[in-house]
Amino acid sequence: MTLFLVALGLCAAAAVAGATFPRGSRVVVSSVLGSLGCLIAFSVALRILLTGDTVTFHTAQVLPMTGVSLTLDPLGAWFVLASSFVGVATCLYNVGYARGAMASRSALSLFMVFVLSLLVVPSASSIMTLMFAWELMALSSLLLILTDQARHPDARSAALWYGVMTQLGAASILLGLLVMTSNGSGQNFADLSAHSSTLSPVTRSFAFVLVLLGFASKAGAVPLHVWLPKAHPEAPSPVSALMSSSMVAMGIYGIIRVGEGLLHGGTVWWWIAVALLGVVSAFYGALHATTSTDLKRLLAYSTIDIIGLVLIGVGAAGALADSGQPVISRLAMSAALLLVVAHAAFKGALFLAAGAVERATATRNLDLLGGLIHTMPVTALVVALSAGAIMAVPTLSGFSSEWLLLQGLLHGFSVVSTPTVIVMLLGVIALALTGGLTAVAFVKAFGIGFLGQSRSSGAAQAHEVSKFMTLAMGWLVIPSVVIGVMPGLFVPLLDRAASSALGTSTVSPFTRGAGLEVAQLSGAIQPAAILIGLVAVMVIVWALNQALAQRRARRVDAWGCGRDWQTPRMQYTATSFAEPLQRVFADVLRPQSDVEVTHVAESRYYEQSLVYENRVADILEARGYRPIIAVALRVGQFARRLQNGSIHRYLAFGFVALLVILVVVG
Amino acid sequence: MNSTYIATLELAAGAVLLSAIMTLWRRNVRSIVAMLSVQGMALAAVAIVLALHEHEHALLITGCLVFLVKGLVVPHLLRRVSLLDPRSRESRPLVNVPASLVFAAALIVLSYVVGTRITSLSPSSATHLAPLGLATVLVGYFMLVTRRRAVSKIVGLILVDNGIALVTFLLTSGVPLIVELGSSLDVLLVVVVLQFLMVSMRRHSDTDRLTEMKALHD
Known part of the structure; x- marks a missing residue:
């Protein structure tokens, strides 16, 4: 625990350094201190997950009357693992990125406070500590959105939306937790957990619904998501990355901690409600991601999509645990937790890459990008791998976690109760449908943004960003690849976190190995073998091509359809790429298009200019x-x-x- | 000795309320300020009489301070402010003078009705007079609400402050010196700020009637 306190202390020191050091050195000093703190927190979390220990700490100082109580059990450590890993990357990234408003004293120190709060929330073990860290997280991120409001006027309204939603959410959480203390059990989580069975079922349900509303709005679950696609894109990119990867995970953490940890699972309908929230979020988020043309907005909507999948997993795990299926329940919980960490890494990388693109081209409108693979090869590789992970391409992390989720849902059909089975079925459908929609969204993001010809002078004159920024992005790609190829490495850690989340000690559903093997349920994949197979197929195709094809290669423009020449205007745009889908889902999306034609003075049959505008508002x-x-x-x-x-x-x-x-x- | 003490205390406390009512009656700003000066001195007299009777040195110092600040300095500053405007009359108050006096009578009755419950907690010759202080507060507040000129409003505010001071003197033999000092300096500061405000208001709109300031709201 001492080591964890050192980590927190380093982050606090980084905040102080950011506020006090002179302009020349403050970015470097605070980032170095911050990333060191995150690295130490990462190692502590890793050790707890490896040994399964639980460490606690209490001091009467810092907060008046109640003091601060911290406890790191495997569940909390799993979330600390995610936020500290992303924290390292964002601190590094900031060295190259921070400039202008983001390099100001207030922004730097608030940024480190934000990182610090993301480490404290999953380790808090009393109501006061949790709410204090929670508010610190909400307020620091709120102010960080406003950092560059002079250049981004939209940030003001985004911050207003975010501020209102997060404060309502925090009030709801606080109220729910206070309802739980109505039996006089005190404010420590250990006491709350021990005495929660003395609460009447109605009180428990009331408390859970209040807490769920608050945490779900932070996680961005539909219909409490409206702030998310506004706030995440407007924040400076390292902040967006932290918000979209770690902060939404805190919402998931809260639901698991209170629902499973403090209230011991409650009743089945709680978890059916959670899973239904997940189904709606996954579908709605994925659909909006496909039609967004703003790169960061697309990423924000895809966060809602993935969080929806995580909620399906958490809901399924809770419902299965309450229906007497502890092993499958633990499998579903493992899937949800693995997806949280995988998402933290790839969404963090994607937001950092979006920041790099914005820095290099001065726009994040996909309709103005294109051809970046030539000018920004490293960023393009990062986006390709992370987008592959989010699309669940085999041998990348999204595939492993979504495969696990699918296993959990499919085996969940063995439950007798009809509502649970219906929810499982909806979950499988959502997983399949959003898988396709996400693929469209990210093929669009990569294809329009990085391939083809550049659509604006900004994109044509782009150049690769600084070493620190590419290093940070590269750091975040590691988990996508490692979890994808060797998920077996993480199984012991994951299993410990999942069993700590559910608070049960059943038989583990996994067998140890390099791949994922679900022993009792006879399902297994070996991503390493898939990778070897894929590489082998590629080599064979390449060799056949070399041997059989005619020698003389003919070079034409990419996506040129064989034409000799083509202009950027002939290419697909982000809008036109998504247009067919937009038509299919017009009832949900309600798109608005305007076509404005100006004719020449002489004849109505000739037009002078044509303006097409397409908007998809959040219905x-x-x-x-x-x-x-x-x-x-x-x-x-x-x-x-x-x-x-x-x-x-x-x-x-x-x-x-x-x-x-x-x-x-x- | 004791009867002289009670008579002086009653006289001084009564003077405080009477001067408050006089400010409602007079329209000429300069005579209003003169009334305020009288009130400050009467308040100081209350403090000094109490201090002599109960042998409290701190209260004696407070009394002298009150005499200086509320009896001399503040009225002097207000007089200088009122000299800025030769036609310094409270021409048309929101509630006219006879009605104001009737209302003040009602306020005094109210404060006696309410105040006797406070004084019955610890009956003594001093606490019996506490309703006078309460009445001064209410009359001051009434003046604050109904008078149009900035100077009159400030006088109303000072009446409220004096009334509170009178109540504290009578009920608890005064608040600690530092608190009394703080509130007296507050009043002084308000008057100084007013002086600047008046000058700039007159330059801006040629009046100090606050009704004219309505156009300034957001």
Whole structure:
């Protein structure tokens, strides 16, 4: 535990260094301290996962009255593992990236506070510590969105949305946790867990629903997601990477910790609700990702998609545990946890790459990019591998985790209760459908953004970003490849985290090996073998091609369809690529297109210019949130009538109130 | 000795309230300020009489300070402010003078009704007078609400402050010196700020009637 405290201390020191050091050295000093702290936290988490120990720490200092309580068990360590790994990368990245507003004292120190809070949230073991770290995380990220508001005016409204949603969420979590203390069990998680069985079932359900609402909104589950596609893209890229990979994971962590850890699983319908949230989120997120043309917005929607899959896993695990299927339940929980870590790595890498693209081309609109593979080869490789992972291409991390999830869901059909089976079925459908949609989205992101010809001068003049930034991106690709090729390495750690999450000690569903083998359920894959097979096939095809093809190669433009010449305007754009899908799902997406034709003066048959505009608004925002906001504004307008600028009236309010109080009391 | 003490205390405390009502009655800003000066001195007298009777040196110092700040310095500054405007009359208050006086009478009755419950907690010759302080607070607040000129409003604010001070003197023989010092300096500061504000307001809109400031709201 001492080592973990040292890690937290280093992050705090990095925050102080960022706030105090002079301009020339503060970025480097705070980033070095921060990445050191994250590395140490990573090693501590790894050791806990290897040994299965639980370490605790309590001090009466720091927070008045209650003090700080920290506990790292395998479940918390699993999430610390994810956020510290991404933390290292973002700190490194910041060395190359921080410039202008992001290199200011406030931004640097807030950034390190954000990293610190992401390490404290999964290790907090009392309500006060958790809520304090939670608010620290919310507020620091909120302010970080506003860092560069001078250049990104949209950041203001994004921050407003985020601020309102996160504060409502935090209030809901706090209320839920307080409801749990209504039996006088105190505020430590150990006491809460020991006494939660004395709560009445209604109270427990009430507490869980409140807590679920708060954590699900942080995780970005539909319909509480509206802030996410606004806030994640507007933040500076290292912050987006942390928000989208680690902060959403904290929402998942909270659901597991409270639902399974403190309330011991509760009833089946809780988890069916969680899984249904997941199904809706996965589908909605994937669909919007396919139609987004803003690179970072696309990534943000795909976060909603993956979080949906994770929620399906968590929900399935909870429902199966409550239906007396502990082994399959543990399998589903393992799948969800593995997906959290895999997602943290590849989504972190993708956001950092998006930041690199934005830095190099001054835009993140896919319709203005193209051809970046020639000018930014390293970034292109990072995006290719990470996009492969998110599309669940075999031998990359997304495949391993989604395969596990599928195993859990398919074996879950053996449960007798109908609602659970229906949810499992919906989960399988969502997994299949979103798999296809995600593939479309990322083929689009990579194909339009990095292949073909450049569509703007910014993209044509791009150049590879600095060494620190490419190094950071490369660091985040490692897990995608390693988990993909040798998932067996992680199975012992994963198994420990999953059993700690469910709080049961059943037989492990896995057998040890290089691949994934689900012993009791007779399912296995060997990604290493798949990789060898794939490489062999490629070599054979290449050799056959060399042997049989005619010698003289003919060089033409890529995607040129055999034409001798082509202009960038002839290529697919991000909008046109997604257009067929947009038509298919028009009922859900409600796209709006405008075609504006200007004719030449002489004839209506010849046009001078043609402007096509296509917008896909978030339908849930327009139909669900806007009416609520309109009502709130109307109430606000009414309240403003009291305020007419007359100082006499304001004073009279106070005087009358005083007289009324005197009369009532006297 | 004791009857002299009670009579002086009653006289001084009564003077505080009476001067408050006089400020409502007078329209000329300069005579309003003069009333305020009288009130400050009467308040100081209350503190000093109490201090002599109970042999409290801290209260004696407080009394002298009150005499200096509220009896002399603040009225002097306000007089200088009012000299900036030769036509310094509270021309049309929101509630006219006779009505104001009737209202003040009602406020005094109210404060006696409410105040007797406080004084019955520890009845003594000093605490019996506490409703006078409460009435001064209410009259001051009433002035703050109904008068249009900035100077009159400030006078209302100082009346409130004096009323609170009177209540604390009578109920608890004064608050600690540092608190009293703090609140007196506050009032002084408000008056100094007002002086600057008045000058710039007059340059801006040629009036110090706050009704004209309505256009400034957001």
